[in-house]
Amino acid sequence: MTVQTSRIFSLLLVVSVSSVIFILSQEELLKSWTTFPGKNGLRWESVSFDIKVWGKKGETSGAPSVFTEASKAKIVDSTKINPVTEPKSSTHGAVTETPMPLLYKTNFTKLPQWNFDDVYNQDAPPRLTTCAQSLRNSQDEKFKKAFLPNIRLFLHKDNINMSEWNRLSHFNNPFGFMEYKYDDVMASVKLIPKPKEPLLLPKPAGDGCVHCAVVGTAGILNGSKMGAEIDAHDYVFRMNAAVTEGFEEDVGNRTSVYVHTAHSITSSLYFYRKYGYKSAPYNEGIKYVMIPEGMRDFQWLEGLLKGQQVSSGQFQKERPRTYYSGQYNESRFYVLHQDFLRYVRNRFLKSSNLNATFWPIVRPTNGAFTLFLALHTCDTVDAYGFMTDEYNKYSNYYFEKYVKNKVIFYVNHDYVLEKNTWKNLHDRKIIKLYQRTDPAANRKRKTEVTLTHP
Missing domain, CATH: 3.90.1480.20 (Glycosyl transferase family 29)
Incomplete structure (x- = not known):
């Protein structure tokens, strides 16, 4: 074997090993981040991640699958309950303790679809209304099917934990935290107070x-x-x-x-x-x-909630509170x-x-x-x-x-x-x-x- 041939063989061996490691790491990612505990009868583990990824060089064959047949019924039911994640004491499964590996937008040539894409946190039932003409009384079937009167409206420090972070990390901004690092975002989210009254x-x-x-x-x-x-x-x-x-x-x-x-x-x-x-x-x-x-909004929020200058990013050194007169x-x-x-x-x-x-x-x-x-x-x-x-x-x-x-x-x-x-x-x-x-x-x-x- 010549020196040149030996070098080529060594290079191919390194590439092959690296590819195997990458594939295994992706398999581990799918295994590690496919269960999220829920409550009121809904378990995230029942919503399997039937993931189809569209890469830069082409698409997987077939249309993206949003729901598996096994999970579809529970997802539909979830529109009437609150699939918020539970604390560590939950008996519905172990809560993920660390942030999942980052997903990148450039890995997808179009909006990725997840089985849990149409599952949302919901709060306590909305206020009762005596208003006869309220839009909540609409008999329009299409609207009634789509409308969630108690959809969770507001983010605050008490309604996000690591399991929630990992779920939302599958969605691009402003719909989630894809590509964002946990510490960068949570620096401001942990400051957001729970609203004291309805809007x-x-x-x-x-x-x-x-x-x-x-x-x-x-x-x-x-x-x-x-x-x-x-x-x-x-x-x-x-x-x-x-x-x-x-x-x-x-x-x-x-x-x-x-x-x-x-x-x-x-x-x-x-x-x-x-x-x-x-x-x-x-x-x-x-x-x-x-x-x-x-990210610039989370940086703004940190400065606003602390009453300080923005410490980094596009609005560095701006004082957010001055914009609210x-x-x-x-x-x-x-x-x-x-x-x-x-x-x-x-x-x-x-x-x-x-x-x-x-x-x-x-x-x-x-x-x-x-x-x-x-x-x-x-x-x-x-x-x-x-x-x-x-x-x-x-x-x-x-x-x-x-x-x-x-x-x-x-x-x-x-x-x-x-x-x-x-x-x-x-x-x-x-x-x-x-x-x-x-x-x-x-x-x-x-x-x-x-x-x-x-």
Whole structure:
């Protein structure tokens, strides 16, 4: 055997051994992370991980399997119970003590499917309502089948443990913790207090119903004169660049709940200052709800909850509390749970773009998450400033008073799917969607496709 041949043989031997070790390690991963204890009759071990992985070089044959026949019935039943993981004393099996190995988005050419993808934590039954027109009383079969009135809305330090971490680590952000390291995220999650009260309650002098308006930023509201009607609701939800000053006649001036990400609350000042945006809404008693969109949000949360500067990442040295205009209050601050965000996507807004290679960035808009938050905390929901079929008659934003910019479609959101969903919910009398037919509205404008959201 020549020296060169010997070297080649040695190299092949090393590669072969490495491949075997890798395969065995993956087998161990599947064996180690396929059981999660549950309660109320549901055991995670009954939900086997029928995993199909799509790699960069091609797909596995056949369509992804979401449920095995053996586990399907229990998963369906789980929509009525709470599959939250139990503490160490559980008799339902040993709780995983260490974080599972990281999963990477680049290992999948489209959204991976897991048997437990449609299983969610649920809290105690929601408040009883005497409101006759409550959307919870809807007889629409499709809505009733998809809607979980007691889906877990909020993440806090008392409702996550290692087993929960490992379950959620199978989902990309903002639906889970894929690619994230346990210590990096838990540094802030362990600071999030458990909410002391529901997000909303019926008004003492009201009719027993919780009436809500959800106000988006679409140009359809420019000149609408809907302000008084919006402010007449018990509660008003807003999100992102919620400019009200100078536009009160069209959009009102009250804000009860403001939904945001670290990016939206910081960048709005930069992008929309020229339209009059000065700060996030800061009405007395306002409640702030954060969407944990990515690692930068957890870094923001740590600084916010500690009352300090952000220690690392995109917002390093920023002081988060200065963005809430003195109205930040720990008892009125909420963080949306990953299960709620995934449930909204899976059951109402599952885009076909999730089958594309850019699937990791595809998610519902902040406005969509806000509207569904209202659907789970209110009895009646009226939506204003959301996209309608005639969106191309209007400017992108209602606060574009003098310059009418065309509507922009960003590929990380499926605007057409959302538009059709709002119309569908309106037609089925789940929400009331403000729609406007105005011959004098802006001329039709072409939409522009941009790769990423600013």
